[in-house]
Amino acid sequence: MFKTTAGHIARMLTIAGSDSGGGAGIQADLKTAHQFAVYGMSAITAITAQNTLGVQGVFPLSPDAILQQLRSIADDLGFDAVKTGMLGDAAAIYTIASFLTERATCPIVVDPVMVAKGGTPLLDPADVQAVIEHLLPVATIITPNAPEASALTGIDVQSLAECKAAAVRIAEHGPQMVVVKGGHIATDIAERELSVDVVYANGRFTYFAAPRLQTAKTHGTGCTFSSAIASCLARGMEPLAAIASAKAFIHRAILGARNWDVGHGHGPTDHSVQPVFTANIAPGMFYLFDGEQWLERNDIA
Numbered sequence: 001m002f003k004t005t006a007g008h009i010a011r012m013l014t015i016a017g018s019d020s021g022g023g024a025g026i027q028a029d030l031k032t033a034h035q036f037a038v039y040g041m042s043a044i045t046a047i048t049a050q051n052t053l054g055v056q057g058v059f060p061l062s063p064d065a066i067l068q069q070l071r072s073i074a075d076d077l078g079f080d081a082v083k084t085g086m087l088g089d090a091a092a093i094y095t096i097a098s099f100l101t102e103r104a105t106c107p108i109v110v111d112p113v114m115v116a117k118g119g120t121p122l123l124d125p126a127d128v129q130a131v132i133e134h135l136l137p138v139a140t141i142i143t144p145n146a147p148e149a150s151a152l153t154g155i156d157v158q159s160l161a162e163c164k165a166a167a168v169r170i171a172e173h174g175p176q177m178v179v180v181k182g183g184h185i186a187t188d189i190a191e192r193e194l195s196v197d198v199v200y201a202n203g204r205f206t207y208f209a210a211p212r213l214q215t216a217k218t219h220g221t222g223c224t225f226s227s228a229i230a231s232c233l234a235r236g237m238e239p240l241a242a243i244a245s246a247k248a249f250i251h252r253a254i255l256g257a258r259n260w261d262v263g264h265g266h267g268p269t270d271h272s273v274q275p276v277f278t279a280n281i282a283p284g285m286f287y288l289f290d291g292e293q294w295l296e297r298n299d300i301a
């Protein structure tokens, strides 16, 4: 488990929507930060009435309300990494991107949230262009799922090859590293069904795979994954090591909640599982998580 240095605790700011059901959004982000021994702070962009069955209501906050929260945090507490999630609309995206350009000197993880698992839009498709123009250029790491990668590129992302093509296209807009997540894609490699996250940076692909877990309890997986990356970056970890730790964490979190009886639909994951600290991750390799550790497996790529 991570240890904090006496007198110092890493700080992570999440800019995201509230999920009343507690499995996604800022609730997932703050639980995740806590589990990585990181101090979490939030600027709320919208309140959702939401449970495991779906989203019943969305109540966006004004750009001014979002900006005031951001200034309150920046003027006093500070932050070592930022994660963005559900942002609302183009005006909110512009306000947040401008704030980050002016005030953030730390890594920024952008989770370009567009649609909730039940199908409710959390971003108007007309506002995707604002993500491309304003948010991608400030992102250190962007973490689209397959449908989000499709919306950002126009490529129909349904296979590993299309994940790679989309990652290259997204990187052209400025983020230093692109992670196209594999939760929506069934990838069979060496007769195993895997969930493979494809990372692209500096012209090279690195792959993080784990056995695909057969469960509907995956509410908030993207939020948890991106806030785990941001928490690791806040602690000073290297980006690839941060992604490996986040992928291991979400794998364990999905496993941990598989027998829970929380809600009647897409249940949440278990944020109380232990993080896996991962150091030696080299770019260009294929890694497989076995539940305990990362194994280099270029033979099955």
Ligand SMILES: Nc1ncnc2c1ncn2[C@@H]1O[C@H](COP(=O)(O)OP(=O)(O)O)[C@@H](O)[C@H]1O
Pocket: 144, 145, 146, 181, 182, 183, 184, 195, 196, 197, 210, 211, 212, 213, 214, 215, 218, 220, 221, 222, 223, 225, 247, 250, 251, 254
């Ligand atoms: N059924 C699953 N088994 C194992 N890992 C999964 C599963 N579903 C999602 N993941 C992992 O959870 C993370 C979030 O992915 P994804 O579900 O695609 O994001 P989102 O919640 O944004 O749609 C990724 O690391 C992905 O590989």
Ligand SMILES: Cc1ncc(COP(=O)(O)OP(=O)(O)O)c(N)n1
Pocket: 016, 017, 018, 019, 024, 025, 026, 048, 050, 085, 086, 113, 115, 116, 117, 118, 122, 218, 219, 220, 221, 222, 223, 224
């Ligand atoms: C408030 C809020 N933010 C984001 C999401 C989407 O969460 P995500 O982890 O991308 O995945 P799903 O749970 O939708 O699969 C949300 N639902 N609510």
